[in-house]
Amino acid sequence: MTFACLGxxxxxxxxxxxxxxxxxxxxxxxxxxxxxxxxxxxxxxxxQPNFVGLDQVNIRLPRRLAGQGEVDVVLTVDGKAANQxxxxxx
Numbered sequence: 001m002t003f004a005c006l007g008x009x010x011x012x013x014x015x016x017x018x019x020x021x022x023x024x025x026x027x028x029x030x031x032x033x034x035x036x037x038x039x040x041x042x043x044x045x046x047x048q049p050n051f052v053g054l055d056q057v058n059i060r061l062p063r064r065l066a067g068q069g070e071v072d073v074v075l076t077v078d079g080k081a082a083n084q085x086x087x088x089x090x
Contacts, residue, residue: 013061014043017075030078033059035089036071045077065089 017033031045044058057075065071068089075082 013063013066015059015061017057017059017073031057032076033057034072034074034076035061035065035087036068038062038065040065061089 031042033040033042040062041060042057043060044056046056048054048056066089070086070088072084072086074084
């Protein structure tokens with residue numbers, strides 16, 4: 001899984017996760033993300049149009065996570081968790 005920060009829009013921070021062959025099929029109900037053990041809102045789950053075989057999941061980062069330091073990020077699709085990654089939230 002890859003992680004990239006997209007920045008801020010209207011005071012909200014967003015990020016996207018990339019997972020090879022996650023088979024998200026665009027159904028948000030089948031996709032969940034936790035950061036530091038806390039569920040975060042998933043705003044998009046679909047095939048990445050520029051890279052064959054890569055699925056993209058966009059998430060909104062709650063303000064309460066700002067400054068938390070290192071947290072584990074877990075992407076789950078259809079009940080199957082991807083390898084977790086650890087990021088540093090400033």
